[in-house]
Amino acid sequence: MPPTLMTTISAEIEAHCGHRLLKCRRLAKGWTVARAVAAAHQLVETRGLAKVGLSERSWKDWEAGVLPSPDYQDLLCRLFATSPVQLGFARDYSPTAADGTSPLGSGNGLDGTLLEGKAASTSAGSRTLMEVEPTKRRDAVKLAGLAMAAPVAAAQILEQAATEAMEFTRQAEATSLGSGTLDHLDLAITEFNRAYSIKPPRAVFDAVMDYRRKVDRLMKAPHTHRQERELLTFAGWLSELLAWLAHDLGDARTGLAFATDALVHGQEAGHGQLCAWAMDAAASINLYERHPHKARLAVAKGLAEASARHPLTVRLHAQAARAAAADGDAEGFTTAFHAAEDAHRSLPTCAPRRFGMDVMPLADYALTSYPATSFIWLGQAEEARQHAERALATYKAAPKASRSPSREAIARIDLAMAHALSGAPEDAVALGHQALDSTRVVDSVRHRASDLTSFLTRRFPRRPEVEGLRDRLAALDANARRALPAAGPDA
Known part of the structure; x- marks a missing residue:
């Protein structure tokens, strides 16, 4: 231009x-x-x-x-x-x-020409204003009682009003936040989100919890209205991340409490996308707790807040499909999954970013791994195998910054379950061990691996390779329990 x-x-x-x-x-x-x-x-x-x-x-x-x-x-x-x-x-x-x-x-x-045009327009408009405003102004003064005051008293009233106006301004600008505080919080939350998939959840939980407490203290200290909205948003993002971390640590109650906290702070800040991400976390946690009905309710709240052309909408529809499958509702699964596919087709070519990271892989993953899990729950082995293989291929093709070792491990477990359903226990056990070799074996991975070993034990009893996988998972569970403090994470 x-x-x-x-x-x-x-x-x-x-x-x-x-x-x-x-x-x-x-x-x-x-x-x-x-x-x-x-x-x-x-x-x-x-x-x-x-x-x-x-x-x-x-x-x-x-x-x-x-x-x-x-x-x-x-x-x-x-x-x-x-x-x-x-x-x-x-x-x-x-x-x-x-x-x-x-x-x-x-x-x-x-430029000068535009200035003259603007002045002429204002002048023309002022003739109309001159005919109306004096009457309105006199009526307003009468209503306020100023017309009944003596000239000296009126001057004192106006002088006092000027003093109060300055005090209103001072209070509106009063803040205890340093000039770089909000920028620091922005950078810190970005770094926490990058660390989520590559560092131990216990260490990240403690660091994020510390910042959540700091933001809470800042919200109770003097700040401007504009700063309040940003602090509410930062508090919500920290709680959304804490929900996932608590879930990874095996504490569903704490995870759901933080998901709710993120939703409430997002609503107070008028941040619909934050609300939708919070409900995505709540849906996943409820699914792992075997509460598909609650997961569906969380999805409905999230879809009410999410933008129709955002990858998160694809993920939420896929969550609804997974919840329907967990409920044994094959028709509900098909309807929700088709909605996810439709939403995926309408996504813009330039995907939005979340804390500097591309969120499109999350939508791609939801269209492959979520239906893989769903088809397992619906007992359809071949469809589960195809989607699990696509999920693994999607992960391998994703940029390094978008890779998630725990989600990749779950995709391997889905593929193992598909092989188990097809009567191939050796392949299922091999994939189970590959999943447990992951650098991030969090509670959701162990939870799904437990489903795998339980099914293999029932279907193929007393097979030594099955017992070996089950013993390895038991040892990982014991180590995870020892790594946690005596009391659950501080919520």
């Missing part, structure tokens, strides 16, 4: 919508905040500039009126190929040749 056209579009947005100039420039480019932040990081990388820790939260602060540092002002000017004046960061006091005033003096970035 030519710079002059960009300036004109930005000016029109400012004139008609009243946004600050930085937001007008972004909207003129057709960017979301996330896209603008990504473009800034790309510019830094392309131009070899100094690395920055720019986040969506910081960008929104700037659009709300917070002045960026000089370094960030320079980056934004480079990004939009313009000056600080046209982004609202400075004023131009240089005179023009025509009338000795600056066309940018108002800081709105409009």
Whole structure:
């Protein structure tokens, strides 16, 4: 887009919508905040500039009126190929040749012609206002009782009101949060989510729980209304992660408590996507606790909050299919799974990211591994085998950052169950051992492995290879219990 056209579009947005100039420039480019932040990081990388820790939260602060540092002002000017004046960061006091005033003096970035047009429009509109406003103003003053006060008293009232207005402003801006606190929380939650699949759940749980307590203390200390919404969101994301970690540690009660906490904080923050992720966790936990009806209720709450064109919607429909299969409802499984497939076909080509990670693999996994488990519960061995093999192939093709050792282990157990249902215990036992070789044998893996060994023991009693797998799982369960503290995780 030519710079002059960009300036004109930005000016029109400012004139008609009243946004600050930085937001007008972004909207003129057709960017979301996330896209603008990504473009800034790309510019830094392309131009070899100094690395920055720019986040969506910081960008929104700037659009709300917070002045960026000089370094960030320079980056934004480079990004939009313009000056600080046209982004609202400075004023131009240089005179023009025509009338000795600056066309940018108002800081709105409009050229002289547009300024005249805007002034003419305001002047034309003011004639109508002049006919109506005096009567309304007198009525309003009478209602407030100000018209009955003597001139001196009225002046005192207005002076007191000015003092109160300043106090209102001071209280609205009062906060105990340091300038970098929210950015720090954003980075910390990102790192926790990256560590989730690669570090022991006990260690991650303790670290995340510590931050959840810190956020709770920050919420009880003075902060602005804008900061409150962000703190509610951070608290919700931490609780959503704690729900999964508690589930991995084998404590369903704690996991469901944190899932509920994440839902409530997401609702208070008006963050529908957070609510949907929280209910995804609740659905999984309830399924492992053999409460498919509760899982279905959680899915319904999540779908009410999730965007129709988000990979999470695919996952939630697949969760509903899995819950129906666990309930023995073959028709309900088919309906929900077709809904998941339809949602997957409508996903955008550019998938959203969650804490810097691509969430599309989660949708792909839900369409392969979830039905594999479902077909096992429905007793359909061949369909289970096909989907389990696809799930393993999906994991192998996924980027390293998106790999999940525990989910891959569960896919191997699903494939083992399919072989067991088909009457091939040797293959089932071999796959069971491969699953237990995983670097992350959490409670859900051991839970599914227990289903496998129980089925093999019933179907193929006194087979030494089956007893060997069962003994290995028993040893892993004993080690896991010893690794936990005497009391359950602090909820």
